[in-house]
Ligand SMILES: [Zn+2]
């Protein structure tokens with residue numbers, strides 16, 4: 001039997017705190033509206049929350065107190081829960097791949113601080129969860145946000161079983177497992193470079209699971225500089241899904257938050273679900 005694609009969401013992700021119209025919930029609504037949950041190949045799961053004990057494996061008590069004070073605690077716990085739930089579904093074999101929708105950012109979250117719209121580091125928390133539940137698992141994180149994934153890079157540094165590829169263009173390299181690639185601009189250039197550079201790195205590393213940190217701020221109507229259109233994201237998704245089939249039996253988790261106008265999420269998310277579910 002063909003394994004399903006899981007979509008992880010919680011109503012709390014609808015971002016009332018954002019000053020602009022950037023609501024991942026609009027992307028979720030579009031997936032639903034287009035009938036993608038009506039068949040047997042895509043399943044909806046309510047996300048999170050993760051436990052405070054799990055968050056404390058990655059962050060300090062002082063930083064947790066600060067996140068609570070700022071009012072992002074619940075959405076942060078459910079956002080981490082979406083990624084952990086996706087890891088759980090895919091690593092347990094229940095799901096073929098998964099899409100995790102988050103209501104607040106994570107990749108600029110370090111142990112004791114965060115900035116740039118981030119709170120707690122969902123990616124490092126999911127890896128910490130997997131370290132306790134699926135020993136020896138190798139992860140590859142591909143971060144295509146406009147900005148350097150500094151928090152994730154730092155929190156996973158020294159972990160030889162976690163490859164962190166970042167498309168920020170900052171030119172950093174942190175040992176064998178931390179790579180920043182020069183970024184491209186525009187759909188054709190971006191897809192061409194991505195296809196040429198990323199699959200060989202993943203092939204070489206042989207992860208058990210690929211996590212794609214997809215930042216929609218690379219969209220031409222967001223504050224990024226990559227000038228991508230809606231059509232580019234399903235293209236990137238297809239490259240990673242195909243690579244995952246070759247290196248890790250298709251185990252791909254796509255994490256996406258809304259750092260572009262809501263209408264971008266509403267176009268991109270259903271298209272991604274179609275790619276993930278083999279459509
Ligand atoms: Zn960003």
Ligand SMILES: [Zn+2]
Pocket residue numbers: 147148149166167168169170172179180181
């Ligand atoms: Zn980087």
